[in-house]
Amino acid sequence: MRFVGVDWGTTRLRAFLVDGAEVVARGASDDGIGRLQPGGHGAAFGRLAGAWLAAEPGLPVVLAGMVGSREGWFPAGYAACPAGAREIAAGALAVDLGAGRQGLVLPGVAYEERGGIDVMRGEETLLLGSDIADGLVCLPGTHSKWAEMRGGRIHRFATFMTGEMHALLREHSMIGRPATEPADPAGFEQGLAAVGAGRDGAASLLHDLFRARAATVSGQLAPAALGPYLSGLLTGDEVAGALRLFRPPQGVSVVAEPARAALYAHALARHGVRAEIMDPEPALLGGLRRVLAAR
Amino acid sequence: MRFVGVDWGTTRLRAFLVDGAEVVARGASDDGIGRLQPGGHGAAFGRLAGAWLAAEPGLPVVLAGMVGSREGWFPAGYAACPAGAREIAAGALAVDLGAGRQGLVLPGVAYEERGGIDVMRGEETLLLGSDIADGLVCLPGTHSKWAEMRGGRIHRFATFMTGEMHALLREHSMIGRPATEPADPAGFEQGLAAVGAGRDGAASLLHDLFRARAATVSGQLAPAALGPYLSGLLTGDEVAGALRLFRPPQGVSVVAEPARAALYAHALARHGVRAEIMDPEPALLGGLRRVLAAR
Incomplete structure (x- = not known):
C-alpha cells in the first residue's frame, strides 16, 4: 500500500x-x-x-x-x-x-x-502498529500511555503525566531549582531506589518529591544528580503504578527511542519485568497502514 | 515571659x-x-x-x-x-x-x-506550641508537614509538597490550563472522591492528575471546577499517604487557618479520622516561648 x-x-x-x-x-x-x-x-x-x-x-x-x-x-x-x-x-x-x-x-x-475517563490522541496509532495482539504496551512521554492489548485491540489504558511533571519540577519548582548541569546520570538509579523507600514501602509521590529537596539542602544529594534523580523518582512511580493497575504476565513492550526505552527497561527490571523495546516510527506507520486497510 | x-x-x-x-x-x-x-x-x-x-x-x-x-x-x-x-x-x-x-x-x-532524610524549618515551633504531647499533628501548606509527637517531642515527620504542586499545576501545566475563575468549590469534593478511584483502588497521582485533564477535555468536568478538583485530588492523596505512614489512632490535630483546616478535616473524615482544628498563631508563639524557657 x-x-x-x-x-x-x-x-x-x-x-x-x-x-x-x-x-x-x-x-x-x-x-x-x-x-x-x-x-x-x-x-x-x-x-x-x-x-x-x-x-x-x-x-x-x-x-x-x-x-x-x-x-x-x-x-x-x-x-x-x-x-x-x-x-x-x-x-x-x-x-x-x-x-x-x-x-x-x-x-x-x-x-x-x-x-x-482517560483519553489518548495519536498514541492509538503506535499501539496498533506495535503488532502486539495480546499484551501490555508502554509509550513513555510527556503523558505516558500504558495499554492492555487484547485480540489486536486497545482493551484499556492509563495515562501518567510523567514527562510533563518532570518539566514542571525542573523549570518551575522549588524542588528542582538547585539542579545543575551537566547532569550526573547516576542520579536516575538513586531516584528509582527512592520510590516508596520510606518505612512501610507505600509510595507517596508528594512525599518522595519533597525528600529530593531535603536530600539536596542537607547535602546528601549532589545538585548535578538532582535532575536525573527526579526523572528516576517519577519513572519509578509511574512504573509501580502501572504494574499495580495492569499486573502484567512477564513482559512489557516499550515503544520509545533507545535512550528513554533503556531507562524504562531498567525501571521494569527492578520489578522483575522484562522489556521488549520497539522503535516508534515503524509502529506509527504500521498503525496508519492498518487503519487505512480497515476502511 | x-x-x-x-x-x-x-x-x-x-x-x-x-x-x-x-x-x-x-x-x-x-x-x-x-x-x-x-x-x-x-x-x-x-x-x-x-x-x-x-x-x-x-x-x-x-x-x-x-x-x-x-x-x-x-x-x-x-x-x-x-x-x-x-x-x-x-x-x-x-x-x-x-x-x-x-x-x-x-x-x-x-x-x-x-x-x-526529611527536613523542616519553622514548623517545629508550631508543633511544640500545639501542646500535643502524644499524637499526630498536620500543618497544611506549601510543603505540608505531618508529625508524630511523643512525650512532647517531634518523634518523626513527613513532608508533602501539596501546596507547591497545586500552584505548579494551576500556573504552569497543561493539566491546569483549562481552569477558569471564579472557581466552583464543589470541585474539591469531586477531586477527593477521584483519588485512586480506578480499578484496584491503588492511587497513582501521576495517573489521577492526567485523568483530571481527560475529564476536562471530554466535557465531564467543568473548567470552573478544575482548580478545586486538583486541590481535592492533591489533598486527598496527601492525607491517604500520611495515614499510610502514620496509622493514627483516632484523631489528627490540624494547625491551619479555618478555611484550609476545614478542607483537611473533610478529607480526614473520608477515612473515618476526626480532626481537631487549631489556630496557627498561638501555636507559633507558644512554641517560641517553650524554646526560650528551655534555655
Whole structure:
C-alpha cells in the first residue's frame, strides 16, 4: 500500500510518503497544532506534502494526533475502548484537505470506567502498529500511555503525566531549582531506589518529591544528580503504578527511542519485568497502514 | 515571659511583642528571606522590632524559620529527631542582631531513616506550641508537614509538597490550563472522591492528575471546577499517604487557618479520622516561648 501518513502533534508536524514497509520520502516542521492559527493548517500541510500529492493525486492521506482535537484542524472525537483498527477507521473523518485533496483524520481513543475517563490522541496509532495482539504496551512521554492489548485491540489504558511533571519540577519548582548541569546520570538509579523507600514501602509521590529537596539542602544529594534523580523518582512511580493497575504476565513492550526505552527497561527490571523495546516510527506507520486497510 | 518572637519565612517577615499569652504589638512585612539581599536582614528586622527593643533593651528575641537556613541571616543547621524544646534550644544560635541586640536563631529539624532524610524549618515551633504531647499533628501548606509527637517531642515527620504542586499545576501545566475563575468549590469534593478511584483502588497521582485533564477535555468536568478538583485530588492523596505512614489512632490535630483546616478535616473524615482544628498563631508563639524557657 502506498500512502501519505501524517503525525500532527502539539509541537511538531511530520509527514511520510510510504510505500509498503518503506518510507520513500519524509518531511517535518515546527507547525504543531499548538503553534498554528485557525486557517493556517492547510498551508502548513501543503508545505510538507503538497508536492507528493501533486505528483500522485489519488494517494490516500491519513492524519493522526492533535490534528483531530478540538484545538486541531478537524475535530474527530474519540473511539471507545475496546478499539482496534476497524473501530478507529469507523470513527475517522473523511475530509477535504483543500485543492481537491482528500484525507482521513483519525479519532482519539477514550477509556471509561467507574473511576473516570482517560483519553489518548495519536498514541492509538503506535499501539496498533506495535503488532502486539495480546499484551501490555508502554509509550513513555510527556503523558505516558500504558495499554492492555487484547485480540489486536486497545482493551484499556492509563495515562501518567510523567514527562510533563518532570518539566514542571525542573523549570518551575522549588524542588528542582538547585539542579545543575551537566547532569550526573547516576542520579536516575538513586531516584528509582527512592520510590516508596520510606518505612512501610507505600509510595507517596508528594512525599518522595519533597525528600529530593531535603536530600539536596542537607547535602546528601549532589545538585548535578538532582535532575536525573527526579526523572528516576517519577519513572519509578509511574512504573509501580502501572504494574499495580495492569499486573502484567512477564513482559512489557516499550515503544520509545533507545535512550528513554533503556531507562524504562531498567525501571521494569527492578520489578522483575522484562522489556521488549520497539522503535516508534515503524509502529506509527504500521498503525496508519492498518487503519487505512480497515476502511 | 515577655519576649520578641519572629517568624521569618521565604516570603514574609512577622514580628510579635509577646507578654505571657498576650500579643502586645505586632508587625509584618514582605521582607521574606527569598526577597532580601545579603546585608539587608538587620534593617528589615529593625523596621519591625527596632522600637520595641530600644524601649526594652534586655528583651529576649527568638527567631524561627528560613532566617536560619543557608540562604538566611544566620545558618543554624538542624536538630535531629526526636526533637523537643530542649533539643531545639540546644541547637539554637545566640547571635548579635546589631546595635547591641542579642537574639536566638532556631535550627530546623531533620528526620533521617533508612529511606532518606526529611527536613523542616519553622514548623517545629508550631508543633511544640500545639501542646500535643502524644499524637499526630498536620500543618497544611506549601510543603505540608505531618508529625508524630511523643512525650512532647517531634518523634518523626513527613513532608508533602501539596501546596507547591497545586500552584505548579494551576500556573504552569497543561493539566491546569483549562481552569477558569471564579472557581466552583464543589470541585474539591469531586477531586477527593477521584483519588485512586480506578480499578484496584491503588492511587497513582501521576495517573489521577492526567485523568483530571481527560475529564476536562471530554466535557465531564467543568473548567470552573478544575482548580478545586486538583486541590481535592492533591489533598486527598496527601492525607491517604500520611495515614499510610502514620496509622493514627483516632484523631489528627490540624494547625491551619479555618478555611484550609476545614478542607483537611473533610478529607480526614473520608477515612473515618476526626480532626481537631487549631489556630496557627498561638501555636507559633507558644512554641517560641517553650524554646526560650528551655534555655
